[in-house]
Amino acid sequence: MPNPILQNLTETQLEAVTHIDGPMLVVAGAGSGKTRVVTRRIAYLIQQGVKPHQILAMTFTNKAASEMKARIADLAGQAPKWVGTFHSSCARFLRFDLSKLGGERSGDFTIYDDADQQGLIKQSLKTLNIDDKRFKPRDILSRISRAKSDMIGPDDFGGGSWDDEVIAKVYREYEKQLRKMNALDFDDLLVLTVEMLKKVPGLREQYLSRYRYILIDEYQDTNRTQYNLMKLLVGPDNNIHVTGDPDQSIYSWRGADYRNIMDFQKDYPNARLVRMEQNYRSTKSILAAANEIIKFNSDRIEKKLFTDNPEGEKLTIASLPTDREEANWVADKVSALRQEGVKLSDMSIFYRTNAQSRPFEEAMMSRGIPYQIIGGIRFYQRKEIKDFLAHLKVLVNPRDTVSLSRIMDCRATGVGPKTLAAVIEQADQMGEAVFSLLSREDFEHVFQGRNTKKLKDFAKWCHRLSEVETNSVEACVKQVLDESGLVLEIRAKSDRDPAAEDRLDNLQAFVNRASEFGRDNPGANLAQFLEDVALVADIDSWESETEVISLMTLHSAKGLEFPHVFIVGLEEGLLPHSNSESKFAQEEERRLFYVGITRAQEKVYITHAATRMLWGKIGVSAPSMFLDELPDEQVEIIDLANPFRAASFDDPWARTQKKGKFGRSWNDLDMDEDFDLDCDPDDPFPDDDFMADEFVPKKPAFRTGDHVEHPVFGRGKILSLSNNQAVIQFFIGGTKMLKLDVVPITKC
């Protein structure tokens, strides 16, 4: 009987799967069956007698990990125990062994997310008397985080400039506070694991004897610390198997270095190299377009991805006047495809930034198309969820002052920062955790400072909270929610807060999630639940089976595939993003676009809008440079956007044609400053059919594109006409919507 684990594999894939001992590098192009190879290889190892617990596999998401485990169990009859992301694996290591490192930290640490980290930075700035206007917490945090992922401590930080000195000071304080609170940020999970393996005598040997086979997926997106960790986990047998694709490296902004994959053979000179360059996913058209795009990157190793798949349809590029029109166009397309029998789960919409999801949500909703948003304003970032989480965190880690002050901020407890500071001070002196001190039954006798009634009440409330039993996740979460009074608080404000209902729903959803977790992980306690919450990726919540269309960022789309893919917002400033102006950053933006295109199996739709809402205002967007890089033979262009495009050639304002298919005409107008419209900001072009080619003016006196003069606003040009309304772009004074029969404008 043929071995099912080795069935339906190509020669190259087989080589990668059946490799057992020694280092191996698999450079796997998009759609070349990488996941399949990793899965089969682990199954094969188990089949060949390797014990499942001797295998340690690092995947990029928890979802990928659990899918892989399930698949391997199907194939080999047993699932490996240690499959997870770097972060979740490290969290598990640290729970067991962190206390061996000594110092204040122990295995019951809490994990700090972005917001917690920023809170701590702000706190540190305050302690150090540093102006948070001049040194923005966000910027400082990203500098610190970058340093940590490069394994640079505060003492070695920066280039010695005065600014760097200041940041180093904040870094030092930040680290001190984390330590004091027994809190770990995401970087710490990796850094401390490395430190622990290096410093705790005998520990590394213990790990080496436990894990005999290491696999790392998406190796192009590993950072310095992860690299160091790999080196520590790989034993004398050098059983390290990495897979990745440098062209799909999209995380350099958080320290990933695709040179890790380029240098693998230097690290392990006897490494076997397998290149998987046949694509089994996409049509020839899609692959050709992707190949052309990525060629524009200079810092890469030439690779020739090919496919035997059919030619397929050309990529469609649609230009739309506004972001709303863009969303409507996509939603109409989705409806049409659905009519043709395409499943919603076979379609996906990718964008650069989460903020772009709104109009698409609305467009889907108004057409009754069910959808799921991955990430977005992330569930766990919502205020009410964060407030509630603070309550839970304090219970698990009584030293967590960031969460404690959050609890006091979110409800009017009558106790403010000054009083809290006094309590913290005393707790420090007594060597007791703040929350433990507050929740003592004899608090009012122990506390030396001003013992107001409010403080006594708050302490009593803390005491009640502290008595909640944390061993059953579901019961505990429910009880804490009751004790927190958050629900009542939100209800009380519901007349002023239009989002009150949503907030209550979110809290309910959180409780449901806790119940689910309790069901899936019997015996797990609150601490484990919080860890799970901290380490879930957006994409982990993705339901691939349900009959809905998925909306997600290009980053989240990594590793997925869909028959029909929409990539939206192909505009300068968005993709490539305005914060990515360096050549290096721009090449990463291009890889991001490449990743998007290569997700598609059958058809790619790309859209861009000429104008877009930003902070309640309308901004003008030029088409992305990447559009011009797509090969002409592979694209079909639908231009529904640009009134200038149809304007006459001698029109000094219409400079479209000069700059390729997707000229920068809107941008050339230099009106991306304040583009204030006096009309409905949601729909500056109320007439959906305004596109110049088809427009038949009601009053033959004016046409779209006409130059006009107004006694007050001066010279301008008609952007659109509908009924008697004209949207006119004036040289000076921006765009106005005017009634033609009322306003004295003349042609000129």
Place this chain on the structure above:
DNA sequence: CGCCGCCCGAAATCC
């Protein structure tokens, strides 16, 4: 000392 209301500045991507 703490609360509440108003105003202003902000959103890139994520474990």
Place this chain on the structure above:
DNA sequence: TCGGGCGGCG
């Protein structure tokens, strides 16, 4: 649009 910060008031 929304959340955080600040200033005035209780």
